[in-house]
Amino acid sequence: MHSRYSDRPNEWILRRIGAPECFVEPRVVYDRAMAHGMDFVTISDHNVIDGALEIADLPNTFISCEVTTTFPENGAKLHILVSGITEAQFDMIDRLRENVYELREYLNEQDIITTLAHPLFLVNHNLTIEQFEKTLILFDRFEIVNGTRDPRAGRLVAAVLEGLTPDIMAQLIDKHDIAPNGPNPHRKVFTGGSDDHSGVYIGSAHTVTPHAATVEDYLDHLRYGRCEQAGKSGTSVHLAHCFYTIAYGYYKQRFLGNNDATNSLLGAMFRRILEPKKPEPSRLSVRHHVRKHIARYVWRQRKKSMSDTERLL
Known part of the structure; x- marks a missing residue:
């Protein structure tokens, strides 16, 4: 989930109008997640941890970040989730994230819980087939259910991961000359996340574990693969609704300040799109x-x- 600190959008439509990626306050994210039945809450803003720090004093929270990292050979970018980190660890992650190989080495040294987010979403369209193969060696956890992305992408990735065998992984490791994370690199862990930027679909997708009495217990379940994806993937309608919600927030902040948007033409247009309509008899x-x-x-x-x-x- 994201908060207002995710202010540099990856989606072209938001960049086009100059809008940030999210307007939701961190405390609102926390309250809505708890109201939707979540036992533990984290905010994974893009390349910052300010949102997670803002709710760090609240019960059952931990610090996370959605990090943009890069394959140095061609600039292809990935989004990876790092969970349960400290401020000092984030500072080092931020320094190393321009090189995915160096970053992965540090994350392994620190035993940091790392997940490849929305694996088939092309952040900058440079990712090659060979580099996707490399992600199968570099990472053990994959986000299969994403609350704003098409479920077909998650099902395709799950099918690929479930089809991995020790022999296939040995061939990939030899081909790309990358050391695996452990003795069973063909066994992958699946997770889920709402990836919500609008405050509308918080908790729609999430990761479940056996009973965890504390944050540390929950993180240990994630670390050792005792977890699975849950909830629903998104649709094009969900994604469009998120964009309209963000655009409306940007419009109100940028052009109206504290003034009421109800009397403006553009405000009326956004309300017509975003507010549920009363059904009319056909x-x-x-x-x-x-x-x-x-x-x-x-x-x-x-x-x-x-x-x-x-x-x-």
Whole structure:
């Protein structure tokens, strides 16, 4: 989940209008997540931890970040989630993130919980097939359910990961000359996350574990693979709704300040898009009701002229 500190959007439409990626206050993120039944809450803003730090004094929270890292050979970018980190660890992560190989080495040294977010989402369209193969060696956790992305992408990644064998991984390791993370690199862990930027779909996708009494217990479950994805992936409608919500927030902040948006034409347009409409009866439903009442009336009139035997039949 994201907060207002994710202020540099990756989506072209938000960059085009100059809007930040999110307007939701960290405390609002926390309250809505808890209201939706989450036991533990973290905020994973892009390349900053300010949002997570702002709620760090609240119960059952931990510091996380969605880090943009780069393959140095061609500049292809990935988003990885680092969970349960300290401020000092984040400072080092931020320094190393321009090189995914150096960053992965540090994350392993520190035993930091690392997940490849939305694996098939092309951050800057430079990712090659060979580099996707490398991600299968570099990472053990993969986000399969993303609350704002098409579920078909997650199912495809899951099928690839479930088809990995020791022999396949040995071939990939030899081909790319990258050391695996452990003795069983073909065994991958699946996670879920809402990836919400609008405050509308907080907690829609998440990661579940066995019972965890504390944050440390929950993080240990993640670290050792005792977890699974849960919730629902997004749709194009969800994503569009997020964009409109962010654009409306940007419009109010940028052009209206503290003034009311209800009297503006653009504000009315956004409200029409974002607010649920009251259902109106369709012509078909009206026609159906008319026919039903006419049929009942005709039946009552016919019934009056029937004998007792006819009525019984």
